[in-house]
Amino acid sequence: MDLNFAGRVTRVVVVEEVSQVGQARREALSMADAIGFDEMDAGRVALAATELATNVIKHGGGGRMYLSVVCGRGGNGIELCTLDAGPGFSLAEAMPDGYSTGGTQGLGLGAIRRQATVLDAWSDDKGSVVVARIYASRAARDVDVPYGALRLAMRHEVACGDAWHLRADAQSVGVTLIDGLGHGLPASDAAQAGVAAAAERGNAAAADVIGALHAAMSGTRGGAAAVATVNVGSGALEFAGIGNISATLCEPTTTRGLASHPGIVGVQFRKAQPFHFHAAAGTLLLMHSDGLQARWSLRAYPGLFHRHPALIVAVLQRDFDRGRDDTGIIALRLGDLH
Template sequence: MDLTFDGGLTDVVPVEETSQIGQARRVAQQIATQAGFDATDAGRVALIATELATNVLKHARGGEIHVATVPGIDTRGVEIIAVDRGPGFNLADCLPDGFSTGGTRGEGLGAVKRQADIMDMYADARGAVVLARVYPKGFTRADIRFGASHHALHSEPVSGDGWGMAQNADAAEIVMVDGLGHGVAAHEAARACIDAWRATPFEEPVSLMVLLDTAMHGGRGGAVAVARFDRKSESLRYAGIGNISAGLHTLDGSRGLASHPGIVGVQTRRAQAFDFPDVGGRLLIMHSDGLQSRWSLKDYPGLGTRHPAVIAALLHRDFCRGRDDATVLAIRLDATV
């Protein structure tokens, strides 16, 4: 499998009153259709969005539905994530039909489980994040263990952040860019970076940074980081310039990945790569400075074992600064695709 994917914005539908349940359904179904789903599979997506939005409104009294197209193995999928700050719940209790905490028939999450190819969640007293992914029929084993939450500042139509992921049998590579500032000029800088990366995926990180620096000249410039995981040696090579944050996480702790100061495309020195051996199975998390840097997975017992898409959405929920574009990506570094 050879895959090269650059991520778009996460569609966010607030769910604060009943009419927004229908809006969540329409957005999810439209994205599924755009991803090439047939009527049956798009209907599955619409049902999941409806059930998750209904649960958010009834049990958490409000929250959001996040919808995005995601790359899968030889296909594309649709991801629907319910995000709230309600009282939380126990997933094992809520999945069986007939269980309800809100006086309803209790079919919501059970219906989601039946329709989704991937389902996972995390809940505690701070709220809940529930993930469902759907792939076209015939691709039920297509999931890639990664997640990305990508948001523009407030209601701006474009983001100054960007990210891309390439995967094949030998390697996985992640690139993230944060164009200086926000708005159209920052978006153009990020777009120049991602377009140049798409032309040469799997390039060695230091060499790639030279190419990206050239591609971003003449624009606003930005922070860029590249992480390349070698499946055979289970090692990671990382190079970064600017304020992209990155770290390798296990259940016991984390290790930060260093970036050098500078602005790619404006003023920078040659990047330096750092090598990390024996990182197979670890969780790589990268994010722009739209997220606070002072967080720890240890503050969320068990979160490190959840699907990376749940982790990304939760970190955005709890640590988004709210004054810049924000992107967070989490990926499990596996020896096999």
């Protein structure tokens, strides 16, 4: 399996009234068309978006939908994620047709399940998060890649200064996260220059990728960057970071922070000294910019560690986003890509 994918900016649709269900549907259709879905598969995406947005209004009292392009094995897909502050529900109970907490026919989640390759949900006293991933009908059964990512521009901005890149081949996996200095177009230009360099470096060592980012981002305002590479066979992980990118290796009962060095990639830093770790299969690698507070702990969410990484990312963004900067997050379940 070969992956070489740069994350696109996540689209956000506020869903607080019935008219905004149509907006969510149109955004989903536009995104499906952009990645080459045919009419039937685009219709599946539109149906799922409509049902999810409708559920947010009827059962969650309003909320928002995140729409992302996701990379799969052999083709891209669409991820729809809704967040609300409603009373919550049990996914297992709500899945069968006919179940409803709001006096409806109870067909929504069942309809979404029939369209989606991935459907996962989380409910607690802060509300509900639902994630659905839809791939082309011709895609292989194992098309989904166990990662989650959000690339959210600061409120009232279109361009996002945070960017990420995911690479994988038979021998190794690489993850790059960049936080362009500041926000808006200049920060986005810096981050995009770095992501383009990461895409060209193949399976280079983490410190070498940082060097390539530094050269590519020279002449921009620069930014923070971190790179993690994992050897598939041995589980050896190499991490190199410059600036305030947070990175953590999460296991069911323990976490390990991965340290970065001071400096600004593209401007000045002393050395991208790499650190080496062993990451067993099933370990969750989670990296994020300072748009997300660093005081989160998965232990505060019993059972969340074992859920799809896309759901983990969405729950953490819901609860720890600072709300005054771009936010970039990527989480990858190690050992599961192959």
